[in-house]
Amino acid sequence: MTSVLAIDDSRTMREMVSRTLSAAGFSVTTAEDGVLGVEAFRKARFAAVITDINMPNMDGFGVIDAIRKGDVNRKVPILVLTTESGAALKERARQARATGWIVKPFDDDALVDVIRRVTGTLPE
Amino acid sequence: MSSDSLKATFFAECEDLLDALSAGLGAMADGSADGETVNAIFRAVHSIKGAAGAFALTDLVGFAHKFETVLDLIRSDTLTVDADVLRVITRSGDVLADLVEAAQTESGEIPEAMDALVQSLVTIAQDAVPAAGAAATMDFAPLAFVPLDIGPISVPSSRFAIAFRPERGLFDNGHEPLHLIDALRALGDLKVECDVSAVPPLDQFDPENSYLSWTMELVGPVSEGEVRRIFDFVLGLCDLKIDRLDDASVEDDLPLAEAGQEEATAIGEPAMTGEDRGQGLAPDAPASGKQPRAASAVAAAPPTTLRVDPERVDRLINTVGELIINQAVIAQKMRAMGIPPNAEVIGDLDDYRYLAREIQEGVMAIRAQPVKPLFQRMARIVREAGEATGKTVALVTEGEGTEVDKTLVERLADPLTHMIRNAVDHGIETPEKRLAAGKSATGTVKLSAAHRSGHVEIVITDDGAGLNRERILATAQRKGLVPPDAKLSEAEIDNLLFMPGFSTASTVTNLSGRGVGMDVVKTTITSLGGRVTISSQPGQGSVFTILLPLTLAVLDGMVVTVASETMVLPLSSIVETIRAKPSDFAPIGPNGMLMSVRGSHVPVLSLGGVLGLSDHDFDCERAVFVLIQTDSSEPVALAVDHITDQRQVVIKSLEGNYGSIPGVSAATILGDGKIALIVDTEAVLKMAAPKRSNLHALALETSHDRIAHLG
Numbered sequence: 001m002t003s004v005l006a007i008d009d010s011r012t013m014r015e016m017v018s019r020t021l022s023a024a025g026f027s028v029t030t031a032e033d034g035v036l037g038v039e040a041f042r043k044a045r046f047a048a049v050i051t052d053i054n055m056p057n058m059d060g061f062g063v064i065d066a067i068r069k070g071d072v073n074r075k076v077p078i079l080v081l082t083t084e085s086g087a088a089l090k091e092r093a094r095q096a097r098a099t100g101w102i103v104k105p106f107d108d109d110a111l112v113d114v115i116r117r118v119t120g121t122l123p124e
Numbered sequence: 125m126s127s128d129s130l131k132a133t134f135f136a137e138c139e140d141l142l143d144a145l146s147a148g149l150g151a152m153a154d155g156s157a158d159g160e161t162v163n164a165i166f167r168a169v170h171s172i173k174g175a176a177g178a179f180a181l182t183d184l185v186g187f188a189h190k191f192e193t194v195l196d197l198i199r200s201d202t203l204t205v206d207a208d209v210l211r212v213i214t215r216s217g218d219v220l221a222d223l224v225e226a227a228q229t230e231s232g233e234i235p236e237a238m239d240a241l242v243q244s245l246v247t248i249a250q251d252a253v254p255a256a257g258a259a260a261t262m263d264f265a266p267l268a269f270v271p272l273d274i275g276p277i278s279v280p281s282s283r284f285a286i287a288f289r290p291e292r293g294l295f296d297n298g299h300e301p302l303h304l305i306d307a308l309r310a311l312g313d314l315k316v317e318c319d320v321s322a323v324p325p326l327d328q329f330d331p332e333n334s335y336l337s338w339t340m341e342l343v344g345p346v347s348e349g350e351v352r353r354i355f356d357f358v359l360g361l362c363d364l365k366i367d368r369l370d371d372a373s374v375e376d377d378l379p380l381a382e383a384g385q386e387e388a389t390a391i392g393e394p395a396m397t398g399e400d401r402g403q404g405l406a407p408d409a410p411a412s413g414k415q416p417r418a419a420s421a422v423a424a425a426p427p428t429t430l431r432v433d434p435e436r437v438d439r440l441i442n443t444v445g446e447l448i449i450n451q452a453v454i455a456q457k458m459r460a461m462g463i464p465p466n467a468e469v470i471g472d473l474d475d476y477r478y479l480a481r482e483i484q485e486g487v488m489a490i491r492a493q494p495v496k497p498l499f500q501r502m503a504r505i506v507r508e509a510g511e512a513t514g515k516t517v518a519l520v521t522e523g524e525g526t527e528v529d530k531t532l533v534e535r536l537a538d539p540l541t542h543m544i545r546n547a548v549d550h551g552i553e554t555p556e557k558r559l560a561a562g563k564s565a566t567g568t569v570k571l572s573a574a575h576r577s578g579h580v581e582i583v584i585t586d587d588g589a590g591l592n593r594e595r596i597l598a599t600a601q602r603k604g605l606v607p608p609d610a611k612l613s614e615a616e617i618d619n620l621l622f623m624p625g626f627s628t629a630s631t632v633t634n635l636s637g638r639g640v641g642m643d644v645v646k647t648t649i650t651s652l653g654g655r656v657t658i659s660s661q662p663g664q665g666s667v668f669t670i671l672l673p674l675t676l677a678v679l680d681g682m683v684v685t686v687a688s689e690t691m692v693l694p695l696s697s698i699v700e701t702i703r704a705k706p707s708d709f710a711p712i713g714p715n716g717m718l719m720s721v722r723g724s725h726v727p728v729l730s731l732g733g734v735l736g737l738s739d740h741d742f743d744c745e746r747a748v749f750v751l752i753q754t755d756s757s758e759p760v761a762l763a764v765d766h767i768t769d770q771r772q773v774v775i776k777s778l779e780g781n782y783g784s785i786p787g788v789s790a791a792t793i794l795g796d797g798k799i800a801l802i803v804d805t806e807a808v809l810k811m812a813a814p815k816r817s818n819l820h821a822l823a824l825e826t827s828h829d830r831i832a833h834l835g
Contacts, residue, residue, distance in 0.1 A: 012134040012175035099298035100357035105177035120303035
């Protein structure tokens with residue numbers, strides 16, 4: 001099963017992402033801040049990471065940085081989950097070396113679709 | 125997508141976030157805030173906004189957005205927090221809480237203050253940064269997700285030529301060109317040609333660089349926008365050229381329709397065949413190759429907290445209680461079997477008891493919660509009550525870390541709210557009066573919590589005018605709550621406040637007079653197994669003390685026998701036990717009996733008589749007397765046959781099966797497996813109180829008071 005790590009300090013968002021992706025056949029691990037997220041990332045092999053930006057202890061940009069500079073699975077697709085939209089976000093996400101972004105609130109299908117595309121697990 | 129349980133999660137989370145918010149705002153108000161405080165406040169509001177969007181809570185999202193804008197300015201030091209800003213953001217916190225509540229109750233109510241606050245927030249933002257202010261005024265349209273139901277549209281096939289050359293950065297950002305090509309393939313028929321001419325000789329090959337490029341031809345019923353959308357994430361990370369080869373009348377409408385929601389696509393990186401893949405990824409391959417499918421089993425991050433359905437914990441507490449009883453049963457049976465106390469098996473059993481106790485304590489601790497969030501909510505009550513009455517009042521809290529059973533924390537909210545409101549409304553004087561009395565203009569309400577020998581003590585102190593006993597007594601007499609000629613002690617007068625139908629304010633203010641009186645406060649606290657007492661000094665203020673058990677599941681009790689029934693008296697209402705001499709008794713009236721306890725006289729009641737287990741007589745010489753005192757009464761001596769034990773008992777509710785039984789609060793199972801009823805002392809005294817006045821609970825003590833004066 002394709003594993004996805006979802007990092008968000010909001011319980012609601014964690015549950016929402018987790019439910020949506022589980023229903024689509026992904027195995028989801030959640031973490032509630034950046035530090036715990038990076039820790040979890042090092043312990044298992046994930047096909048993709050979804051991270052919130054505003055979080056205590058370590059924010060989403062910190063997570064991306066830690067993963068991209070780490071020595072485990074550092075080219076993993078990382079999607080940022082954000083309430084912002086627009087060109088500035090895209091530029092910032094790209095600069096931070098995120099793979100893509102998902103704007104909250106998101107549609108279930110859109111989330112699944114994005115994850116499938118970045119992980120190359122499109123249904124036949 | 126918003127199922128009910130997800131909503132429940134959302135509102136539970138909101139509660140936590142609002143607590144964090146009010147904690148942060150409190151810290152800002154008293155000057156103990158640091159940079160992280162502002163961040164935490166911002167995050168709380170931001171998280172509420174983010175999740176609220178998923179439930180299309182438009183008002184909440186809109187307000188949170190404006191609030192957040194101002195907080196962001198504070199966070200980035202663009203805006204300095206002065207008294208005005210602080211007032212606005214504090215009020216905004218309140219309004220946000222109201223909006224969450226409105227969303228939860230689905231009342232659709234908009235807090236009155238909202239519009240004015242929105243104006244203030246926008247003004248603050250504009251003053252700080254004209255541009256940002258303008259942005260803030262733009263209405264934030266929550267991206268409520270309305271599924272696009274366009275229906276089956278037959279889009280004629282189009283043909284696209286796509287030239288795609290990834291740059292190095294595309295790979296760095298975690299993209300995979302092959303996935304992108306897969307995504308294109310899902311749109312229609314795709315012909316792919318890969319150009320490998322740029323691949324250098326091996327000695328110059330940089331495994332992290334990108335050397336391949338593709339030209340593709342896509343034929344499918346898609347718009348150009350849909351094709352471009354696939355490359356959304358990789359724009360700027362590649363050379364991309366998309367041309368529509370035919371001019372079929374394909375409208376580019378879909379992307380527009382979906383533009384509101386930034387969805388996404390992936391893309392990749394240099395070309396890779398099976399062999400290239402390893403090189404492409406290089407230095408750390410194969411350990412960190414990029415085959416996503418190789419993902420291993422999930423290793424969860426260590427959760428810092430665990431959320432459990434409280435019912436499960438209750439079940440556990442109940443079972444552990446029975447485990448302890450079970451141990452006692454075994455111990456008693458072994459003694460009955462004649463096993464010597466120094467036998468090894470007895471030692472083992474002691475270990476068993478010890479472990480069971482440990483488990484019990486552990487399980488109880490699960491239910492324990494600090495009172496901090498509860499106290500923080502009171503800050504708002506004080507603020508609102510102060511504003512409504514034109515008084516300046518500061519709330520001081522102490523012992524916020526004190527842990528109390530979750531149920532207690534929840535059920536204390538209403539009584540505390542009421543008492544705090546009362547303290548501000550009735551206790552604290554207006555600034556003018558305070559100054560005239562030589563006090564500082566700002567009144568202080570202090571709220572403290574502490575553990576006191578197996579109990580939790582919550583004290584509400586105000587430095588106001590104190591209780592006006594004359595007026596209280598006059599009111600009670602006017603309302604017929606006490607006989608006109610009653611002589612009451614100060615403590616008794618103070619306790620009149622707790623009587624149903626009593627209200628001190630000559631005119632019911634819109635603050636305290638909300639239909640909940642102090643009698644309800646008292647009933648609630650009593651139902652939690654606690655008691656509330658008042659003390660007051662004229663001109664110096666009043667102190668309300670609430671004493672509560674640490675948990676609702678066990679009770680310290682005295683096991684007594686009454687007419688061959690075993691009963692348990694709550695230790696909290698017992699003052700002492702007495703064995704009396706015949707000369708200590710003095711009959712009064714046809715059925716009354718008084719007993720002298722160190723010079724003062726207390727009425728004597730037969731517990732068996734009151735409960736209907738025996739007649740009202742008791743043997744003065746053989747009976748044992750338990751001096752009990754409850755909140756509403758002076759001491760009374762209860763006659764019982766024997767006292768057998770003093771122990772902690774596990775409370776088993778009877779209400780589910782037997783309804784409410786007068787004089788009995790619950791039952792328990794004793795060490796010998798027998799069931800014993802737990803006596804509701806308060807109710808017993810009420811049942812025994814003569815009905816000659818409508819004073820109910822107070823009748824007994826009043827009569828006693830008079831009798832004592834005679835004697």
